[in-house]
Amino acid sequence: MVLRIADNKRVREITLDRPEALNAFNEALYDATARALREAADDPGVAVVLLTGEGRAFSAGTDLLEMGQRASGDENFVPGEYGFLGLLDAVAEFPKPFVCAVNGLGLGLGATILGFADLAFMSTTARLKCPFTSLGVAPEAASSYLLPRLVGRQNAAWMLLSSQWIDAAQAKAMGLVFAVCEPDDLLTTARSHAEQLAAQPISSLIAVKKTMTEPLRAEIAAARQRENNCFAELMGGPANLEALTAFAEGRAPDFTTLPPGW
Numbered sequence: 001m002v003l004r005i006a007d008n009k010r011v012r013e014i015t016l017d018r019p020e021a022l023n024a025f026n027e028a029l030y031d032a033t034a035r036a037l038r039e040a041a042d043d044p045g046v047a048v049v050l051l052t053g054e055g056r057a058f059s060a061g062t063d064l065l066e067m068g069q070r071a072s073g074d075e076n077f078v079p080g081e082y083g084f085l086g087l088l089d090a091v092a093e094f095p096k097p098f099v100c101a102v103n104g105l106g107l108g109l110g111a112t113i114l115g116f117a118d119l120a121f122m123s124t125t126a127r128l129k130c131p132f133t134s135l136g137v138a139p140e141a142a143s144s145y146l147l148p149r150l151v152g153r154q155n156a157a158w159m160l161l162s163s164q165w166i167d168a169a170q171a172k173a174m175g176l177v178f179a180v181c182e183p184d185d186l187l188t189t190a191r192s193h194a195e196q197l198a199a200q201p202i203s204s205l206i207a208v209k210k211t212m213t214e215p216l217r218a219e220i221a222a223a224r225q226r227e228n229n230c231f232a233e234l235m236g237g238p239a240n241l242e243a244l245t246a247f248a249e250g251r252a253p254d255f256t257t258l259p260p261g262w
Contacts, residue, residue, distance in 0.1 A: 010047040010198035019055030027080030034082035047198035061108020101190035115146030134163035136239025138230035145223035
């Protein structure tokens with residue numbers, strides 16, 4: 001099991017459940033989460049989805065061991081039904097309020113998914129990182145478009161270019177999250193807000209969200225295409241392979257030895 005699902009008061013709580021891997025998204029978790037979101041979208045009894053993580057991480061993003069298999073063309077890598085792109089489709093198209101409770105570390109998709117959140121809550125002990133430059137790749141999840149809109153150009157530039165951690169206080173000051181909570185209060189607070197939303201008519205919730213997100217759809221799609229093109233160009237390149245090799249060997253990557261331009 002890589003995912004837990006529970007319903008209460010028209011709120012569907014989805015918990016990423018790979019704590020031994022810091023809830024990193026392997027193909028199985030991509031598929032399970034995409035399927036859960038699509039089922040929640042179609043379920044007339046679900047008004048709101050609340051996403052959180054089990055253990056000390058919200059999500060460590062893409063499973064780097066699987067990324068290494070994919071980048072090297074390893075025959076043992078088996079694509080899932082939905083995969084990364086299918087999960088993003090499910091998140092971007094989700095028509096109901098989408099609430100995130102960031103309980104711990106959030107890297108990569110564990111940070112950029114907040115660009116799609118209608119409300120995000122964050123533990124005081126949680127931290128976020130967009131590690132794309134440290135992996136020698138490009139942004140993902142339309143973050144190159146959504147983050148500047150959400151937190152401003154310079155905050156977004158620092159997040160996407162530096163590969164540095166952002167703590168809860170910084171995330172709140174930027175406007176990346178709606179509220180910061182003590183760890184023991186996080187889920188209670190997130191659930192309370194989700195239940196307040198879920199008490200409203202589902203048809204109205206969907207209509208309000210549509211009026212807010214419909215104008216952004218074309219730009220989100222265009223940003224994802226640009227990002228995917230850049231990611232495809234960089235994945236498996238010298239910088240990415242050095243980053244993945246360093247990860248597998250348990251050391252820091254050394255980008256100073258790369259060919260000029262890399």
